[in-house]
Amino acid sequence: MKDKPGLSAAIYTQLxxxxxxxxxxxxxxxxxxxxxAGRVARANxxxxxxxxxxxxxxxxxxxxxxxxxxTLERPASDWFKTGFDDLGWKNGQGGFGTKGTPGAxxxxxxxxxxxxxxREFELPEGPFDNxxxxxxxxxxxxxxxxxVLAAKVAGFITDYEEFTISSDAKKALKKGKNVIAIxxxxxxxxxxxxxxxxxxx
Numbered sequence: 001m002k003d004k005p006g007l008s009a010a011i012y013t014q015l016x017x018x019x020x021x022x023x024x025x026x027x028x029x030x031x032x033x034x035x036x037a038g039r040v041a042r043a044n045x046x047x048x049x050x051x052x053x054x055x056x057x058x059x060x061x062x063x064x065x066x067x068x069x070x071t072l073e074r075p076a077s078d079w080f081k082t083g084f085d086d087l088g089w090k091n092g093q094g095g096f097g098t099k100g101t102p103g104a105x106x107x108x109x110x111x112x113x114x115x116x117x118x119r120e121f122e123l124p125e126g127p128f129d130n131x132x133x134x135x136x137x138x139x140x141x142x143x144x145x146x147x148v149l150a151a152k153v154a155g156f157i158t159d160y161e162e163f164t165i166s167s168d169a170k171k172a173l174k175k176g177k178n179v180i181a182i183x184x185x186x187x188x189x190x191x192x193x194x195x196x197x198x199x200x201x
Contacts, residue, residue, distance in 0.1 A: 095194030
């Protein structure tokens with residue numbers, strides 16, 4: 001391009017994980033193939049008949065503006081339980097964080113080390129076995145569903161990802177009103193927390 005001005009293009013495909021990245025088809029040491037090779041081959045040939053469909057059940061900030069209760073002060077020890085009185089907490093629109101955090105949809109600014117958030121949501125008739133948590137966290141987070149630990153994650157990610165809900169938390173889900181409660185701890189850099197539920201068909 002320097003010596004002969006013109007247009008140049010290239011496609012780069014990262015087949016293996018590299019350093020802290022984990023988006024390759026193979027692990028960093030190439031010891032594990034992380035995908036179903038047969039399914040990938042069929043998809044490359046245009047067959048998408050068995051690709052899972054993701055349905056949003058409880059929306060995140062990515063889909064719409066959702067109101068949460070939140071506090072920046074350490075709450076009582078039962079803050080995550082369904083019967084906890086959060087009327088003294090502030091109201092805010094998820095997600096919570098600082099502008100410029102990769103992949104974040106910041107609707108309420110959060111700049112302290114810790115935040116605790118809660119919201120009620122409605123679920124249709126079960127079963128709930130095929131439900132997953134859809135979350136973007138920066139950094140460490142613990143998520144409770146109806147007072148039961150559903151997931152605990154460390155570090156940060158740069159976009160919304162699906163997380164497995166613990167079997168006990170899935171059992172705690174019910175038709176009608178439910179509660180999701182999250183604590184997120186931040187140490188350095190950008191920060192963000194938001195979550196919802198999806199169903200895999």
